[in-house]
Amino acid sequence: MEDARCAGCNPHYYKIISDYLGENEKSLLFLREHGVLPRSVSCPHCNLPCKYREDRHVWYCGRWKKIAKTKRRKSCVFSTSDYTGTFLQGTHLEPFKVVLFVNHWLQKHWDHETVIKCIGMSKTSSVDWRSFCSEVTQNWLQNQNSIGGAGVIVEIDETLLVRRKYNRGRQLSQVWVFGGIERDSKKKFVVPLVGSDRSADTLIPLIKQFILPGSVICSDGWAAYRNLKQHGYEHLVINHSENFVDPHFPHIHTQNIERVWRDLKEFIKRPGMRADYLQQYLSRYLFIKSCETPLHNFFTEAARLYPPQGGRAREGPLPPPIPMEEDSSSESE
Numbered sequence: 001m002e003d004a005r006c007a008g009c010n011p012h013y014y015k016i017i018s019d020y021l022g023e024n025e026k027s028l029l030f031l032r033e034h035g036v037l038p039r040s041v042s043c044p045h046c047n048l049p050c051k052y053r054e055d056r057h058v059w060y061c062g063r064w065k066k067i068a069k070t071k072r073r074k075s076c077v078f079s080t081s082d083y084t085g086t087f088l089q090g091t092h093l094e095p096f097k098v099v100l101f102v103n104h105w106l107q108k109h110w111d112h113e114t115v116i117k118c119i120g121m122s123k124t125s126s127v128d129w130r131s132f133c134s135e136v137t138q139n140w141l142q143n144q145n146s147i148g149g150a151g152v153i154v155e156i157d158e159t160l161l162v163r164r165k166y167n168r169g170r171q172l173s174q175v176w177v178f179g180g181i182e183r184d185s186k187k188k189f190v191v192p193l194v195g196s197d198r199s200a201d202t203l204i205p206l207i208k209q210f211i212l213p214g215s216v217i218c219s220d221g222w223a224a225y226r227n228l229k230q231h232g233y234e235h236l237v238i239n240h241s242e243n244f245v246d247p248h249f250p251h252i253h254t255q256n257i258e259r260v261w262r263d264l265k266e267f268i269k270r271p272g273m274r275a276d277y278l279q280q281y282l283s284r285y286l287f288i289k290s291c292e293t294p295l296h297n298f299f300t301e302a303a304r305l306y307p308p309q310g311g312r313a314r315e316g317p318l319p320p321p322i323p324m325e326e327d328s329s330s331e332s333e
């Protein structure tokens with residue numbers, strides 16, 4: 001089995017479609033290169049590498065061991081499915097469809113109908129895979145890298161995303177989000193808040209999680225930000241009475257984070273966006289926007305969230321026939 005790990009790829013949308021459509025073996029290799037599927041499996045009993053059986057997608061040990069105090073030997077029965085513990089655990093979707101589905105899902109404009117037709121999968125399966133994918137990006141959202149650093153200007157702000165639910169009168173779906181952006185590099189983080197709590201008790205821990213100490217934070221005069229200096233930040237507050245950049249302090253503004261909010265609101269306003277899925281759209285949008293190589297990053301994230309062979313290996317005899325090879329160490333009598 002090849003041990004190559006992809007260090008970073010950015011294949012073109014149409015290249016992915018043409019390369020992987022109907023190509024299960026190629027797709028499995030792709031998933032292995034990105035750590036989604038195991039590149040090797042070690043037998044927990046023998047502490048030695050397992051062999052891979054391609055036709056059944058099973059890793060097995062099968063080493064011959066001496067039975068203590070007898071002259072008899074038995075073979076190790078450890079085996080585990082290739083998908084155990086992984087992003088693909090329990091799926092019946094063919095590997096190439098998984099790769100293509102994710103590729104579709106990571107496009108700014110995607111819809112179920114196109115995917116269902118293009119890949120040939122059921123609506124139910126498509127709905128399932130959408131939530132599996134969301135799980136990956138929502139997890140990524142919680143583990144974003146921190147930004148800022150000594151002297152680095154970071155703009156912060158909160159905003160309310162609202163979407164009216166169709167056919168349900170005046171009912172609204174809404175989520176408060178909080179975020180920050182480095183003014184120069186445009187590196188950013190955005191996190192959804194629980195309910196409408198924008199108190200210091202909620203926001204200060206997030207600031208400490210995502211913004212490095214010593215950063216120069218620009219914000220409006222929201223009360224929760226009042227004590228930022230006590231937490232190791234410089235703090236520039238926008239003059240509240242002015243709704244534009246103060247000519248005397250042109251560097252005190254939050255125009256960059258406001259632009260992020262505008263883009264985000266534009267994105268969730270698109271037709272077809274269901275209000276119930278605001279959180280999902282948020283993480284997908286930010287993932288696509290933040291990653292230079294979304295497909296590569298996505299599968300790397302999926303591998304981190306579902307590390308292969310996460311200890312749920314099954315034990316039991318393998319379906320015959322299994323080509324058993326004798327372990328050389330058990331040959332010495």
Ligand SMILES: [Zn+2]
Pocket residue numbers: 006007008009010034296
């Ligand atoms: Zn890659």
Ligand SMILES: [Zn+2]
Pocket residue numbers: 043044045046047061062063076077078
């Ligand atoms: Zn073994």
